[in-house]
Amino acid sequence: MVALESYDPAVLDSTPGVEFYPGIICRGFVNMHCHSELSYLRGAIEPNCGYTGFAATMAQVRGNFTDQQRSEALAEADREMQSEGIVAVADIVNDSSSFATKSASPIRYRSFAEVFGLKQSNLEHCQQLAEHFPDTTLTPHSVYSVQEDDFQAVCRSATTPLSIHFKESQGEEQLFENSGALAEWYEQAGFNCDFLHYNSAAERIVANIPHDRSTIFVHNSHLTQSDIELIMSHFTAPVYWVLCPRSNRYIAGSTTDTVDLLVKNKLNICIGTDSLASNTSLSIIEELKCFAHIPLEQLLTWATTNGFNALGLKPHGWLNICGADLQNMRITEQTTVKRIL
Numbered sequence: 110m111v112a113l114e115s116y117d118p119a120v121l122d123s124t125p126g127v128e129f130y131p132g133i134i135c136r137g138f139v140n141m142h143c144h145s146e147l148s149y150l151r152g153a154i155e156p157n158c159g160y161t162g163f164a165a166t167m168a169q170v171r172g173n174f175t176d177q178q179r180s181e182a183l184a185e186a187d188r189e190m191q192s193e194g195i196v197a198v199a200d201i202v203n204d205s206s207s208f209a210t211k212s213a214s215p216i217r218y219r220s221f222a223e224v225f226g227l228k229q230s231n232l233e234h235c236q237q238l239a240e241h242f243p244d245t246t247l248t249p250h251s252v253y254s255v256q257e258d259d260f261q262a263v264c265r266s267a268t269t270p271l272s273i274h275f276k277e278s279q280g281e282e283q284l285f286e287n288s289g290a291l292a293e294w295y296e297q298a299g300f301n302c303d304f305l306h307y308n309s310a311a312e313r314i315v316a317n318i319p320h321d322r323s324t325i326f327v328h329n330s331h332l333t334q335s336d337i338e339l340i341m342s343h344f345t346a347p348v349y350w351v352l353c354p355r356s357n358r359y360i361a362g363s364t365t366d367t368v369d370l371l372v373k374n375k376l377n378i379c380i381g382t383d384s385l386a387s388n389t390s391l392s393i394i395e396e397l398k399c400f401a402h403i404p405l406e407q408l409l410t411w412a413t414t415n416g417f418n419a420l421g422l423k424p425h426g427w428l429n430i431c432g433a434d435l436q437n438m439r440i441t442e443q444t445t446v447k448r449i450l
């Protein structure tokens with residue numbers, strides 16, 4: 110125990126046993142949505158090409174990289190997240206390429222093997238990933254990319270949390286009305302969906318996910334009040350809503366404007382970076398800067414406590430947040446983060 114004789118930073122720093130950190134000290138950040146295995150696509154897809162343009166470009170460019178480029182990019186992404194104060198990650202996986210980096214990392218990764226495929230399902234492949242790799246569970250990719258049998262099988266197969274891409278584009282809701290960009294794309298590609306008898310994306314969720322299964326909804330850019338009411342009146346298990354504002358801006362050129370709707374409904378908000386295919390860095394503090402009108406204390410709860418709760422992890426790590434507006438308790442463009450423990 111050290112008696113503090115002064116609040117002068119220089120005096121404090123020279124007091125034995127005392128280190129002075131200006132600003133705020135908080136727990137480590139949780140990145141609640143990432144695809145670390147796509148890290149090799151940093152800068153490979155132009156911003157603002159829209160959701161269908163993004164998916165089409167991804168299909169064109171993803172074969173252009175060697176295994177070595179992919180694994181180097183993964184290691185770099187992992188180091189970047191560590192230096193940005195991220196201590197836990199909800200990571201979406203399609204293959205086994207990320208597991209070697211993740212198992213050697215001090216970051217706690219929870220992997221979600223995402224099931225999708227309207228013509229050909231990857232369910233068996235995902236089941237093998239979940240069987241062979243630690244902390245890996247199955248989840249449907251979204252309500253628009255999985256046929257009914259697989260969707261039901263995955264939603265009802267276990268009790269672990271699900272992590273579902275939800276209401277990321279307008280096309281998702283329009284698909285259930287047989288219109289919009291996604292419906293057009295599916296028609297051209299010859300995809301037939303056997304789930305369009307549901308009236309909406311949210312209706313498909315509540316009809317299939319057991320009410321006591323915790324669920325993480327990711328993106329939520331086109332969420333409506335009636336979606337929220339339908340979903341929240343169904344679930345008894347905790348529901349988490351992840352915002353990835355810089356990814357939405359990168360792909361669609363717009364920021365997430367549903368944040369105020371989520372706040373108004375007092376929902377559990379979390380923060381994700383999405384992948385480096387649709388973001389310029391993997392930094393939670395940079396994501397938080399998109400919400401400069403929200404009190405900083407609330408932002409830090411989203412980036413820490415809510416993420417730990419969603420992943421069933423104990424809070425760990427300590428960060429020092431500097432350069433915030435401490436008078437008004439708001440994040441600023443100058444705000445930075447440093448891991449101190």
Ligand SMILES: [Zn+2]
Nearest residue numbers: 144201274383
């Ligand atoms: Zn994603």
